[in-house]
Amino acid sequence: MKYTFSAKNSESHILTVQVVIDKVNEERLLVQLPAWRPGRYELANFAKNIQEFQVMDQDGQELKYTKLSKDLWEIRVEKVQEVVIEYTYYSAELNAGSTYLSYDQMYVNPVNCCLYCPNKMDQECVVHVDVPYPYEVATGMERIDDFTFRTNDFHELADSPFIASPTLQHEQFDVQGIEFHIWFQGEIKPNWAKIQMDFERFANEQIDRFGTFPRKQFHFLFQITPYRSYHGVEHQSSTVCLIGPGYDLMSKRYIDFLGVSSHELYHVWNVKTLRPDDMYPYDYTRENYSRLGYVYEGVTTYMGDKLLFASGVIDETQYFKELETYLDRHIHNGGRFNMSVADSSFDTWLDGYTPGVPDRKTSIYTEGCLFSFILDVALIKSSNSNYGLSEVMKRMYVELACAGKGYSREDYVQTLSEVAECDMAPYFELVETPSDYIAEIEESLNVLGLEVEVVDSTSWTRRIGLKGNYAENGFIVSDVALDSDAYQSDIIRNDKLVSVNGFALNNDLDDWLSYYGRDKLEIGLIRNGQCRTAMISPDYANGFKKCRIRNLKTKSDEQSQNFELWLNN
Ligand SMILES: [Zn+2]
The missing domain is CATH 2.60.40.3650 (Immunoglobulin-like)
Known part of the structure; x- marks a missing residue:
């Protein structure tokens, strides 16, 4: 051909x-x-x-x-x-x-x-x-x-x-005998020394965790946009990542740049080589349904960040911030009560890449990452050899992928159980039934001497249960927190809020909410071209909250030791 x-x-x-x-x-x-x-x-x-x-x-x-x-x-x-x-x-x-x-x-x-x-x-x-x-x-x-x-x-x-x-910028370096290439297309002034140092660190860490790399070469192809963007796609010998704006890449967006790169590199093993039976080989003509998104995207999301931390590319504060983002997404999504992660994986073919109808489904990235964290800590705790999830992925890679085989849910459970030296199947209820596993996450954090605090947002708009943005002289609602004040007053996605107690909004919903506090509110809104009113007596109890991870004030020796074991295994 x-x-x-x-x-x-x-x-x-x-x-x-x-x-x-x-x-x-x-x-x-x-x-x-x-x-x-x-x-x-x-x-x-x-x-x-x-x-x-x-x-x-x-x-x-x-x-x-x-x-x-x-x-x-x-x-x-x-x-x-x-x-x-x-x-x-x-x-x-x-x-x-x-x-x-x-x-x-x-x-x-x-x-x-x-x-x-x-x-x-x-x-x-x-x-x-x-x-x-x-x-x-x-x-x-x-x-x-x-x-x-x-x-x-x-x-x-x-x-x-x-x-x-004609405008590509290119550098090349070796890690453990493998040629790595970085290519930039678009307006960007790369700090090559810094980029190379950080890429070498996380690539080295990932190769160490798997023992080998499936290719002799790997190419990072970056499409740098002049506007804000963030998207990566994995391949076996390359990845394409779209990120911008270029003027922020070496500053405000640098950690995201490393994050997407580390994630896509991890995919070389996890999904490009080690792949569920359901997609082995790919059938390009139709849906390739799989319930294992919490492995191919979840473990990748989790390890992409964890290995940046383990290799010293990002520090503890930066790592906690990433984990907090996933925790926030978890508690903000009412879909966790309606659809399991496994079923959401199956349904990516239906609405996996759109917001979907409210509170219907979960994300294989977010939930898969949190589930992987729970498994990783459980392994560290139960395995006599102090193995973590990296060992599980390595064994699956060596025993299945390198032998030209796909894997099933049972293969994953079995490998986890072998490494843990106990039955890990019960954990799968967390991803196979709709569940809110905040308690399990708190327990896992505690094993490592950490805790999560769920605090009110500083934004009154978030506290009343609304996400959205200002446009066309109003506040366009993009999401409503389950059981929040806004939810109970029947404000829904795509409503345009235009007034509070008779005062027209002028990019100042937050200020009016702060001003009225717990007073009764009459919110004027436009829905499908019709003017409506929503009455709220706010208690600000169930809005969009924020998770903060921090070290326990006093940690036991065992907890400190667990943290080191978790980080290095
Ligand atoms: Zn991915």
Whole structure:
């Protein structure tokens, strides 16, 4: 299979893809475009971006085709040796998993825009990027020359994004004999010495925890935006991370920059190599349901941060802040009483990447991270060898992934139980039934000599149970805390609050709430074009609260020792 990418019209985001399929010996050839991309477990239906579509034989004669489904074509190929398919792909979306063509770059995620033959997926793929010098190409693919690359099969191609641009910035360093490359596309003045030092530390820590790295090279491809952004997508030999604004990257956004990088690197093992049975191999044509999101995203989220802390890249205060963010999200989400984490994982295919209807579901990232913390501490406590969750992931990686096998829930429970030297199955009730496991988290923190304090927000808007933002002369509600004052007065998402006790809001909801305190409130609002009123007698009891993690004032020797064991294992 040969793929050539060229710019038909950069300004208009129109990419031309040519696919050459040789050694055709069937009468009807099937070609498929993926319907989703690994890393985002929902259908994306990339075929909607295809504009022109042309099929020819080796002599340029047009071949007839019909569509069998939204993204499956059947081509009549009697007496044809070679099929050439040429199509344009509208590439106007820039995120960490998209394909984007503009005046200054050709950024391709092949899983979006590369057709494949279902019966030829194991064939070698050769990729040619048709761009002029001084363009360079950043990619994890094996390089044949400056603009030509190869992969062993379609799965590897689908997992190998590239950025071609004349403005890439690049550095390279070695960690434990593995070549790491960092590429920046977009406006950024990197402090290379600082970046390299921090990346070396967390990469080293991660490789130590697993013992080996599955590749000889790894490429971090950063899309730096001039606006605020944060998104990463994992691949086996690379990752694409979109983050911005560029002027804040080395300052305010630096920890987020390290956080997304550490998370995506951990994915090289956890999901790109060690993967649930349900997705092994990936089926690009339909939903690949899995209830194990608390492993592939949860453990990754947890370890991404923990290993930044363990390797000294971030300090205790910074680490606690990350954990507090997940605790806040946990207590802010009424969905924890309605849907388990495992079921929410299954349902990512339904509404995993939208806010969803209120209080319906949970997040595999947030809850998976907290569950992993509970397991990690439980292991440290019960294992005579002081092993933690890292040992579990290492064993699963070595025993299953390296043997070419996927894993099941039972494999995970069994490995956990082996390492803990006790039955770990009962813990799974926390993620397999709707549950609020704050008590378990408090217990785990206590083992490490830590505690969590749940405090009122300093924002009166949050205390009354509202999240949102000011727009169009009002406060647009984005979320309402379960059982809060706002909830009880039937204020709902998307309401536009316009007045408090007859006074028009002017970016000052918080000030009016603070002014009236516990007085009765008459909130004027607009819902679906109609003016309504909500009456509130606020007690500010069940608003959006904040979690603070801190060290116990007095710690036992055992607690201090547990903390060290937890951090280093
Ligand atoms: Zn992830």
